[in-house]
Amino acid sequence: MAKRSVLGLYTEEDSAADALDNLREAGFEEDECEILTGVPYPEGTFGEAEPEHHLYRWPLIGAACGFTIALLITAGTELAYPLVTGGKPILSIPAMAIIMYEGSMLGAIIFTIIGIIFESRLPRIFMGAYSEKITEGHIGVTVTTDETRTDAAETALTKAGTDGEIIRGWE
Amino acid sequence: MVNSNKWGMVVDIDRCTGCQGCVVACQAENNIPINLEEHFNQRRAIQWIRIERYWEGEYPDVKARFIPIMCQHCGNAPCEPVCPVYATYHNDEGMNVQVYNRCIGTRFCANGCPYHIRFFNFWEPEWPESLKNQLNPDVTVRSRGIMEKCSFCVQRIQRSTREADRDGVDLEDGDRGLNPACVNACATNSIIFGNFNDPNSEVSKIKEREMKEGGRGYGLLENLGTDPNVIYLKKVDESVEVGHGH
Amino acid sequence: MQEHTQLSNKQINDDLLKDILTVPKWWLPAVAFLSLIVLTGLGAFFFMMYHGLGVTGLNRPVMWGFFIANFVFWIGISHAGIMISAILRLTQAEWRRPITRAAEVMTVFSLIAALHTPLMHVGRPWRVLYWIFPYDFSRGIWPNIRSPFVWDPSAVGTYLIASSLFVFVCLIPDLAILRDRVKNPIGKKIYSQLALGFRGTPRQWKLQIIAGILLSALVLPVFVSVHSIVSWDFAVLIGVEGWRSTIFAPYFIIGAIHSGVSAVAMLMALSVWLYGLDKYIKPDHFDAIARLLIVVATTWFFFFFLEWVYALYTLESPEIALRELQAFEWPYGPLFAIFVITSFVIPVPMWLFKRVRRSAALMFWTTILVNIGMWLERFLIVIPGLLRRTHMTFDWGTYHPSIIEILIVVETFAFVCLGMLLFAKVLPLIPLFDIKEGMVNRRLIKVGRRVVPATIREGLPHHYYENKH
């Protein structure tokens, strides 16, 4: 089933919010409608649903992985080539601690970055219905749905008073 | 494998005349490039063993004091753990060995050594044509960019051990084939080399005698806890404190 | 306290992207000149590599010289970037908005600059991989993880990767803007690839904001560890009285923050002058960063004081002799005086005056002074530290940097400037979306006749608002 996306552009936050309400009335699901803004607005400005995410798990997992790898590298190399230097023990824990620490932090950060990109549903291959005006301060309301209901979406969007512009795009 | 040897040295400052014989012998034995005047001016001369000379007293009654300083082969060597590539480590014969192939020349160890007996090859080593054939085949010629230092003439130790094993005899203490070049060259026998693990060796006896209270023995800068394998016997007259580190 | 000018998104885009979409006149000559210096420096490096380190002024016992001092200096500069952006993000200071990215980018480039010198100054640079990278192909041996020189790459590497990724993630929304603005097709293609199809949905924005805070919290501990480890390159050496002190790690950190925050202030002044961003970087920002600098500088001075007190406290003659060498003997005495005066005595009292704090020019020159002083500080730690007057007077040495060393040091400075210029050519040095967010969140509260600037608090959990007061 081919998906289509429809985009309405607004200059007023409130009319964008109205558009969202209209869409809900017209029976569109939360996950079909999206707000596009060029600025981070406070959460729920348009009465949209608060996005759920599990970002905080990522660094913990990453740290665990990094720690394990670093532990293996440090302890492993020391045991694999047991040379005495400066009367230090073969397993010099304070020295290992430093590298294990760096390892965990590196793991945590890399996983966090991946997590951020993943959780914000990026990368997105097809832009769908999108307008360059959005990064100039316009507010877009887009509906992603199957072809049959695009007209309904369009009417709902226009009813809220777009600046006369409706953009259709493929998904 | 655990080796029973723990090589070490005793240097009797009381006997040292500062004749520099050990220095020359060391240069010849270990393929150390000729130290020209500019090397000294650049403070880049390489002397695995050097005689440090200190003046004592005011003119006219001024005395010269000499102390030969070579790698102390410390038990807790500050130079070893800081090397990122294991180019220097403590081998099981109690020696601090330098692996030229591993060295990449961070010179961390040279800064770490409180005795300044680690030398860096700032230039490619050069010998006059006449000396090309004099180079010792048992010793690597060090290229530029790496550290080097006294090895207790490890090549001599290896050879004698090998031969002793072959003939099935024990290494005898003070054997000239075993001794490092500096020891053989010393006219006044002020440097003695031997195995600290062998209670009958000369060095062990001296250690036994001199390291106890009232003895003349001390380790250079021993308060740093480097646990050197070289014992110095101080001048007999007690007023002198040459190189007696705090 | 900040003046209140509201700008439209369009205007912000036009202001901050103009130097990317068009080429300013001074740009090409500047880049050409800097690249020339960089090339000269690289030439010097290859010359050194070919002839051996004999071409430097190093000797026994001064085995490290300009190179390592410079390394420590750049690591120090690199710390401000993350420090500023992370601390200010976590404390939600509004004045951070225009500063953060420039600081972070400076972090990245100065880290690379810092990596130059230690890698160049090894005896056999072509074998440097053996040192940095734990692998076992040909030699049947691994790096010795007990060595601070193995901790260094692990820490600096982590820091470099972390900060570059940090910069990239915070760039995504601005890349989206560029994607929509850039006209030439190739550029548009590249930008839209980098923007990963960012459209600005509430989810994406929410994660952007969390990313800023979370990553700051994660990068701060790394930033602390990096300079601690760099300080241990020195502090673990038992034979060097001047280096072996436990305060080194915090002392290096606070010194790094001192020089780095000053560098950020310099950067702000420069971006005002070069890119005419006075609409975005205002006297208030200089004022705020100067207040921060006063605190940092004072703390740093306390650590400096402690380091000296304890050096003398040991009452060991080599230590005292070293301190006398550092502070009173030619040529280090005068350098020491310059260092103390430029890094503390002149700037801090000046910053106490509002007029100084609010003037870009004065802030620029005072912070330049600070960085001269801090470079000298590193120099005075490394070189006299090695020239220490030990009991064995036979080994006392001297050190004169050679032209090669000077060229390479200059190269690192040119490299960082060049990097910043090139970055600013292709990507905005001021985070557009951050500025816009500031505009959205900015409010005014009227108290009687007085108007107080206020902001909508972002990035806090919702129940934060709900509990009673």
Add this chain to the structure above:
Amino acid sequence: MVTDPGNRVIESYVETDNSAEARKAVSDGILNIHKVTSNRFWQFAALFGIMFVLGLIGFVMRLSSGFDDKAAWGYYVALFAFLMTTSSAAPMVAIAPRIANSHWRRPISRAAEIWTLAGCLNLLIYIPLIWLLPSLENGRRSLWFYGQQKAQDMDSCWVFCWGGGVPAYSPHIWATLAILGLVVLGFALLWLSILPDLAVLRDHGEGWQKKWGRKLALGWRGTSAQWNWQYHRMGVVGAFYFMMLVFVHFFISVEFLMVHVPGWIDSLYPITHAHNALQGGVATVMLTMFFLRKFGGYKDYIGLDQFWGLGKLLLALSLLWFWFWFSSFMVLWYGKKPSEQAVLELLVKGPYLYLFITIFLLVFILPWFTMIWNPVRRSVWGPPILAGSILVGTLLDRIRLYVGAWDVAEKSEMMHSMMHMEMEEVPGTIPSLGIADAFVIVGFIAGSVLIFMLATRLIPAINIWERKEMLLYKAEVQFHRTKVMVMGKPR
């Protein structure tokens, strides 16, 4: 006129509810809670009072045992250090955020400042220590480098011999002045901050509170000039208090710890000690807030964001604890200097190993690894519990350091020689805790708490004027379809 990114006019000013009623509501609300004194309060006060009496008994016992046996005083000094690390450091929690001008501090600052009153106990405890401070006569190491007669011996230095040394008793003078100064500054800070509230008591309080309010308020009328000065004064006094705190910890850690342990040259230590103080101070205030909320009836005033703010501080500080410890441990561990090895043997390994591990868990592992977890950090129960663990850990830490050091001071003769100091033998056991020491430790901690409780009878435990001030700068407004909090930043 304010416009938004789209160049459209948005409402020009945010309305804050700072009407007279609202302000009255705040002061009345706090006063009403402040006036009532439950029976439970008196029961607890009595309990602490009894413990305090025990403490005084222990104090006398300790004094009667004389100053000759240093080891016997270890626990006593540990307690002194502990109080300096907690009650004296608590005001920092009011000072720092006030300078940073953050709003969450407002309900906290007063309680933090009241702790300065407990400083008079610290003074009492300090008095005997004057006789215990090692003088410079025996040529021991000191920040003053050496006493007079040793000056001539130091031939190697020609610059740092300040006119042939300093008076042998200078450490005593300096330490006394510093600690006295800290207490006095603390009182000044507290009094400054309560002036406007005393005026409130004077006008709306009743009975003895009214009387004392009149006496202490110094005729505060709240003119704009007075307010202006109020801010400046508090800023300056606060800054001084902070500097003095760092200075005092510098002294304590050197004069009471390091001079006793031969070869303990740890230049980082004074900073570590000061940092422990900050950590202990935050923990103290956190617990105080918890009890004020639970038993003091200030439930509506001490909210989640107070614990959240303090929790974040505590998180950062416990990570710093590890960093400071590791920074000095790393350097001492790496070298093999016998003197340093002996110090590690004394402080980390050796008899104090298990104690150290416990401290490590309580002060770093437990707080940090639980508070990185949001549900714990953003709760009213999590941070206080961890604050408790940190306080216990800090007390144990003081005991580990001070008891150990004073034990060595007793055993080690080397203290009397200036050069190459080394411990000739590391004590093998922990000195046992005498009954007197137990009394002193329990009693004086209880005493500090008692002083705090009694002080809250006169002084409102929540800062009324700062709380009112918040009305001006905080508002909840409608933003299109959502409600947001708007915060103003004055100055």
